[in-house]
Amino acid sequence: MGNLAKDLQSAENLSNSRTRICSIGKMLVSLDKEDREALTKVLADPLIESSAIARVLDKNGISIGGDLIRRHRRRANGNGCMCPKDL
Numbered sequence: 001m002g003n004l005a006k007d008l009q010s011a012e013n014l015s016n017s018r019t020r021i022c023s024i025g026k027m028l029v030s031l032d033k034e035d036r037e038a039l040t041k042v043l044a045d046p047l048i049e050s051s052a053i054a055r056v057l058d059k060n061g062i063s064i065g066g067d068l069i070r071r072h073r074r075r076a077n078g079n080g081c082m083c084p085k086d087l
């Protein structure tokens with residue numbers, strides 16, 4: 001087995017990289033496909049306020065503030081979170 005395969009199989013290496021994903025990213029990957037697609041769609045829509053998304057999430061038992069949502073949305077500009085741009 002090569003070094004790459006060993007590293008990829010090491011849970012420690014992969015869990016370290018997960019810390020670079022913000023609360024929104026973690027929440028997104030925990031949702032089922034339908035919810036994730038719907039949320040990804042509104043996050044990508046610049047006409048929808050982050051605070052409005054936060055209110056809907058809160059109503060559904062997901063407590064994440066508008067500031068975190070704004071930071072996640074800014075990642076495409078290079079001044080937001082570290083989540084992959086296509087998350």
Ligand SMILES: [Zn+2]
Binds near residue numbers: 022023075082083
């Ligand atoms: Zn993020």
